[in-house]
Amino acid sequence: MKENTSGKLIVFEGVEGSGKTTHIASTYQWLRSSPWGKQWPILATRQPGGTALGVAIRQLLLEEEEDYPLHDRAELLLYAADRAQHLEEIVKPQLEVGGIVLCDRYTDSTIAYQGYGRGLDRGFIENVNFLATGGLESDLTIWLDVDVTIGLERARQRGKIDRMEKTELAFHRRVQQGYQELAAAHPDKIKRVEASGSTEQIQQEIQTILTTYLKGMGT
Numbered sequence: 001m002k003e004n005t006s007g008k009l010i011v012f013e014g015v016e017g018s019g020k021t022t023h024i025a026s027t028y029q030w031l032r033s034s035p036w037g038k039q040w041p042i043l044a045t046r047q048p049g050g051t052a053l054g055v056a057i058r059q060l061l062l063e064e065e066e067d068y069p070l071h072d073r074a075e076l077l078l079y080a081a082d083r084a085q086h087l088e089e090i091v092k093p094q095l096e097v098g099g100i101v102l103c104d105r106y107t108d109s110t111i112a113y114q115g116y117g118r119g120l121d122r123g124f125i126e127n128v129n130f131l132a133t134g135g136l137e138s139d140l141t142i143w144l145d146v147d148v149t150i151g152l153e154r155a156r157q158r159g160k161i162d163r164m165e166k167t168e169l170a171f172h173r174r175v176q177q178g179y180q181e182l183a184a185a186h187p188d189k190i191k192r193v194e195a196s197g198s199t200e201q202i203q204q205e206i207q208t209i210l211t212t213y214l215k216g217m218g219t
Helices: 020-032 035-039 052-062 072-096 107-117 122-133 148-157 169-185 199-217
Strands: 008-013 042-046 100-104 140-145 190-194
Touching: 008 020, 008 072, 008 107, 008 199, 020 035, 020 042, 020 100, 020 140, 020 199, 042 072, 052 072, 072 100, 072 107, 072 122, 107 122, 107 169, 140 169, 140 199, 148 169, 169 190, 190 199
Parallel strands: 008 100, 008 140, 042 100, 140 190
Antiparallel strands: none
């Protein structure tokens, strides 16, 4: 189900170290200087952490705390709480005025990480996602596809790694499988970008996908 909004929600997805943060920033700057940026407001944000509440939730989710190990269902519900707040406070107001929202992670992350990665029930996850979003789906998803070993090495090179990045390799391979199956099931909405190449090549492919999409939608 897709709520009636005049804006566009464009989501960037991928495993750890896939380059989402880098490419959202570059895409934001490109769109701002494009004809679409002159016509509509452009916003770049992230889940978790796009609101003041989300910053606190992000810390709980991603910082390793030996005193309170996080249960898988609790992890899922914290992501959902962040998403619900983020949509009401940040995303929906932007969409309602016809803006373009570039969001780092959305519901596909929950399916890939908590469903495929953690092994939580898919039906339960879909219900939680619906409660958090009210049925608001992305208009387009850019899936930055990179081998998990490459992505995790990139994450280590950034410095301190977070709780999710410390999880065993088999977990990240299951997450990658989740993205692969989601992309196969939704080829019209989820666009794969090979993310092991140069930053310039990847960004050019993203811009080509977005140009085709936005022109086709009449935005």
